[in-house]
Amino acid sequence: MTALDRRRVRRRLTAPDGVELKLAFATGTILVPGSVLDSIGGVTYVVAAAPEEVAAVAPRSMAEAARVAHAVGNLHRDFVEAELEDQVVFLVLWDAPIELLLTRLGVPFFRQTRPFLGRSSWEHEA
Secondary structure, X not given: OOOOHHHOOEEEEEOOOOOEEEEEXXXXXXXXXOOEEEEEOOEEEEOOOOEEEEEEEOOOOHHHHHHHHHHHHXXXXXOEEEEEOOEEEXXXXXXXXXXXXXXHHOXXXXXXXXXXXXXXXXXXXX
């Protein structure tokens, strides 16, 4: 499930094996990888994070990381820590405004497809 899909907890969903699941979790429920959706006929359906387009940011210093995190936060986007080949990077869901922002900041980044464990781009805490 994508970051957005993990927030949609009242809907019908077709599992990879073709079984239709009817989700009806309480409003505000956030599905995380490993959450059990249902058990049907001895098969347990569990949430997995789907690969999504992300910008993987590799700040060169703590100060640069703070500047980027602040700028990304001003766009109400999640900026989550991840590992890539023994290096710490930060992930943000990719779109054109994020690419423009990171380019203007001059921070090293690259586009990648991988699971994103933060919130989708339009969500932010009240």
